[in-house]
Amino acid sequence: MSVLRPNLFRGSVAIVTGGGSGIGRAITYELLTLGCKVVIASRNAERLEKAAKELGEVGDVTSIPCNIRKEEEVQALISQALEKYGKLDFLVNNGGGQFMSPVESMSLKGWNAVVETNLTGTFLMCREAYNQWFKANGGSIVNIVADMWRGFPMMAHTGAARHAVVNLTQSLAIEWAEDGVRVNSVAPGMVESSTAAANYGKEANVFDVVKEYLPTKRTGVPDEVSSVVCFLLSPGASFISGTTIKVDCGSSLYTRLMWNIDNHDKLPAYQWIPKPKL
Numbered sequence: 001m002s003v004l005r006p007n008l009f010r011g012s013v014a015i016v017t018g019g020g021s022g023i024g025r026a027i028t029y030e031l032l033t034l035g036c037k038v039v040i041a042s043r044n045a046e047r048l049e050k051a052a053k054e055l056g057e058v059g060d061v062t063s064i065p066c067n068i069r070k071e072e073e074v075q076a077l078i079s080q081a082l083e084k085y086g087k088l089d090f091l092v093n094n095g096g097g098q099f100m101s102p103v104e105s106m107s108l109k110g111w112n113a114v115v116e117t118n119l120t121g122t123f124l125m126c127r128e129a130y131n132q133w134f135k136a137n138g139g140s141i142v143n144i145v146a147d148m149w150r151g152f153p154m155m156a157h158t159g160a161a162r163h164a165v166v167n168l169t170q171s172l173a174i175e176w177a178e179d180g181v182r183v184n185s186v187a188p189g190m191v192e193s194s195t196a197a198a199n200y201g202k203e204a205n206v207f208d209v210v211k212e213y214l215p216t217k218r219t220g221v222p223d224e225v226s227s228v229v230c231f232l233l234s235p236g237a238s239f240i241s242g243t244t245i246k247v248d249c250g251s252s253l254y255t256r257l258m259w260n261i262d263n264h265d266k267l268p269a270y271q272w273i274p275k276p277k278l
């Protein structure tokens, strides 16, 4: 079970973008087991609905299709969630993604697609949740970013967008402090989910290839990101705002140039959430 206490979030309501797959699904699952009601939102209505049906066995979950790049869809998502549950306590901006490409062959359309998804989408979600609910009632936001701390070659668009989200997180933490809104980010390292592997594993499973370059000698699992997100949403983090927590077991710090780490299995995964049936 979750390391957080049972019923911690009973009576609370969350929106998790990208909540039907991968890391977002693990966050949704953990929130549900802690008593939270959850709205999951993303573009693929069919996949979202299927996930909601499965997650519905754990708790009260509703799927609302939404492309976070579209202002009207974001506005409708927040108002429909409020209509359904009457309140909003948490927003998890997890929906996002990118494609691999060197900058020299990146089209403007491709650049814009990634920046609009990861930066503008997060901005729209935060602003609408604040204007429609958090401004008057307070709340807590967690933005999912990435391990872009040393640049992100082959994914420069997402590196730039995610770093901008870190700065947005800091600005909002200050602007909205007086309204009782905490805003934080979580930066996962390499986390293997079936969806992520499908996106980046066409020639070879990139998650297998990178293992030996990580201090853990293994990739992370979605549950290891979820537990930190749930902690940040919880009252245990009531004195934390404007920060970004790296959930990468040191991979953003590690280069073999300075220090070799031999193969080992001494940092095992914390994994408890049942894998979705695919």
Ligand SMILES: CCCCCCC/C=C/C(=O)SCCNC(=O)CCNC(=O)[C@H](O)C(C)(C)COP(=O)(O)OP(=O)(O)OC[C@H]1O[C@@H](n2cnc3c(N)ncnc32)[C@H](O)[C@@H]1OP(=O)(O)O
Binding pocket: 096, 097, 098, 099, 100, 101, 107, 109, 110, 111, 113, 114, 117, 190, 191, 195, 196, 199, 200, 206
């Ligand atoms: C060293 C290893 C590193 C591994 C990194 C692992 C760590 C990170 C993991 C994750 O983030 S896991 C999550 C993964 N999931 C995704 O990334 C899926 C989400 N991605 C998308 O939805 C798209 O990639 C998108 C671009 C963000 C949005 O696409 P959208 O549907 O809005 O636009 P499209 O019409 O598909 O494309 C618009 C435009 O973008 C360019 N483009 C899109 N895909 C590619 C591609 N694979 N390669 C090159 N360019 C691409 C292209 O210009 C598209 O316009 P058109 O040419 O199609 O007109």
Ligand SMILES: NC(=O)C1=CN([C@@H]2O[C@H](COP(=O)(O)OP(=O)(O)OC[C@H]3O[C@@H](n4cnc5c(N)ncnc54)[C@H](OP(=O)(O)O)[C@@H]3O)[C@@H](O)[C@H]2O)C=CC1
Binding pocket: 017, 018, 019, 020, 021, 022, 023, 024, 041, 042, 043, 044, 045, 047, 048, 066, 067, 068, 069, 094, 095, 096, 097, 098, 117, 121, 144, 145, 146, 147, 187, 188, 189, 190, 191, 192, 193, 195, 196
């Ligand atoms: N796995 C990893 O190693 C890492 C992942 N991340 C980030 O963590 C987050 C979750 O990734 P992960 O679970 O691994 O992969 P997934 O592909 O499972 O998650 C991405 C989710 O975002 C949703 N999404 C994408 N674009 C939009 C959009 N425009 N509007 C609404 N929803 C959207 C997708 O649903 P749909 O297609 O239905 O819209 C999907 O559910 C992403 O932001 C990812 O980039 C960061 C660092 C590492």
